[in-house]
Amino acid sequence: MSVRSVLVTVVGTISIWIGLVALPIYANSELPFNWVRNLNSTAWGYTEVEDPSESELDNLVERFELRRGDCNRNERQDDCNSYQERMELVEPDRPVIPLSGEVWYRWKMYFPENYKLIYPAKTYHIRFFEKGEQPVWSFEVGSTGVFWLGSYASDEPTYYPLIDEDELLSHWHEFSIHARWEPDSGWFKVWINNVKKVNYEGPTCRDCRVQLGYGIMRSDLEKYHQSYPAAQLPTQVVYYTQPQRSTSGIGYPGYVPPQKIKTFTMDESPKTLKPVLIIETKSPNTSVIPQFGEGKGDAEIPNQD
Secondary structure, eight states, X not given: OOHHHHHHHHHHHHHHHHHHHHHHHHSOSBOOOOOEEOSOOOTTTEEEEOOSSSSOOSSOEXXXXXXXXXXXXXXXXXXXXXXXXXXXXXXXXOOSSOOOEEEEEEEEEEBOTTOOOOTTSEEEEEEEEOGGGOEEEEEEEOTTSOEEEEEOSSSSOEEEEEEOHHHHBTSEEEEEEEEEEOSSSEEEEEEETTEEEEEEEEOOOSSOOOEEEEEEEEEOHHHHHHHOTTOOOOOEEEEEEEEEEESSOTTSTTOOOOXXXXXXXXXXXXXXXXXXXXXXXXXXXXXXXXXXXXTOOOOOOOOOO
């Protein structure tokens, strides 16, 4: 076999492999995730349980619990020395090629009544992030308990309020996202409980090799300790239904079916009405007598005076 033939075979094999890796992103309308636990191996961190609310969801839900000191490290990251703690599931690998085009996401979240705030530290619950765990979009809890969407895809961060603090706890909240991943002309649309909250257009990513993570991740913990030196970080618990992803969005909150255009067959083609011109004429020797009813009214009675 010639060197040229070998090179063609190798390049063809690599191209097929890359195509198979990228296949889950582009081939199907339903795009299943693969998840791994990220820097947390505690027994209490992740469990599947029955619905803690009275809504009685049919399937088991996912329970995430993060306690003080739940930090870990690997060859690339060190949460313990970075003032971070987490219990989250993430996609294990960055996409081989940048994401492009439209994709839908949806999930549900439940914050129990005893959910604790840790401001001025930050608590992230859903993160779309890129190389080096740099977030481009994140769903996080603010200082007063408001649930926010943070946009970090451009130079100036922008925040969108999603759920007020008096509505966040003890309710399941359904999230639906319609994103177009582009470094310039993308969009990021968010529905919460079937209500459209965000309709952003512009850059949605930088290198666009975006990964998703969800659970509980808290950072800037040194700020909490500085503000409350005598306090201990509280345990936080959140429940989820596992996120789903789709290229079509059919059945997702916010999805609008395309409008059907009526097509006509030869027999159903619309009829064209021809205009009718009516011309009234009268003879110069004929007087015009007003007519009533059907032309059979009573004759005029002469004046008796």
